[in-house]
Amino acid sequence: MADHGYSLILEHPADGVALLRFADAGRANQLCWAAVDEMADLLAQCLESGVRVVVLASDLEGHWLEHAWLTDLDHGLGGEPTTSSGSGWYRVMRELSQAPLVSIAAISGDTCGGGCEIGWACDLRIAETQARFAQPEIRLGIPPGVGGVSRLSSLVGRSLASEMVLGGRWTSAQRLFEAGALNRLVDRGAALPAAIEWASELAQLPAAALAACKQGLAAAPELPLSEALTNEQSIFQLTASDTQSRAQIQAQQRFYDAGGTTAECFDDSN
Structure with a gap:
């Protein structure tokens, strides 16, 4: 596999629990297509191996999952070489929807665009108070494409979703928690341990x-x-x-x- 400068690490911190940690310091956690394709593969692996709960986390300070790496997006639209096929965006969403696997987003930093959309597709979301969220696609001349309209609307209602999608600005974790998009709001540094503890509890249920x-x-x-x-x-x-x-x-x-x-x-x- 080619080295595209990111790391995706799959661990098993408890029985029935998988932890998927992502970092791409060179792109500030913007998601190249190779990373998303590999993420989809690892989620499928979790399902096949009988994992009950998966936690999605970031190893890069200040960032959770950010938007698609725009070079891949631009090259894909123009028929130029990309880091991978890009089909992973749809496969990630499909794997997260599979009933045997419960997913928890441990959001420890800013997340936007496609990263937000992966978070909206998770079953549960824990965010740290300093985290910010945005659907900034409109500022690039495009709409959201993998849940930034539909899933976000179902979580927070049309008014807040319209504000985020039509304006493309940052929204605080506190506001999204109050709107119902986040299950838990925790202090800085607490998202991952809280998510693993919750995942461990869920994995013990029938x-x-x-x-x-x-x-x-x-x-x-x-x-x-x-x-x-x-x-x-x-x-x-x-x-x-x-x-x-x-x-x-x-x-x-x-x-x-x-x-x-x-x-x-x-x-x-x-």
Whole structure:
């Protein structure tokens, strides 16, 4: 594989958890097409190896994933040589949508354009307070192309999405947290450890149920309520009849029969 000046490192910090760390100091974490293609390959590898939760992180101070490297974009549009095919943009989004794999974006710095769009495609997002977000495509004379309109709108609503997409300016992590685009807002340096801790907790949950919940969450916004409810019930019936799920149900009832309570079982402090 050619050396394009970036690093993508795949680690396994806990059982069922993968950590994918990216850095490209020469491009300030702008994503060349080779990097995105390799990211897609590594996400597919996570799925194939049975990883339950993947964390996407940056090794470059001040930056998470930034926009596409414009040289690749320009050359691709002009039929000139690029670092890779560029199909990785669509493959990354596809792999992140797969039900068996839950994804957490550990956002430790600025992110914009295609980097933001990868973040919007993740299931969960933790951001540090100093991080900034932008969909700056309009300032390049183009619109967003892989979720900067559709996914962002579904996360924050049309008003804020319109402001970001039509203006192309930076938006603070605090504002996006308040709008619902971020699940957690943490201090500088805390995004990655918080994401790994959360991923480790999720990876210990019943695998079939975790995948089923993601499947239902993904389908619900696309369907009328009646169809979404029917789909949810179908997913429930299929999952609940699984031998492992029934064993979990029976174990939980034994806990209650022995005097246990829901407060004890589901308390975050336990």
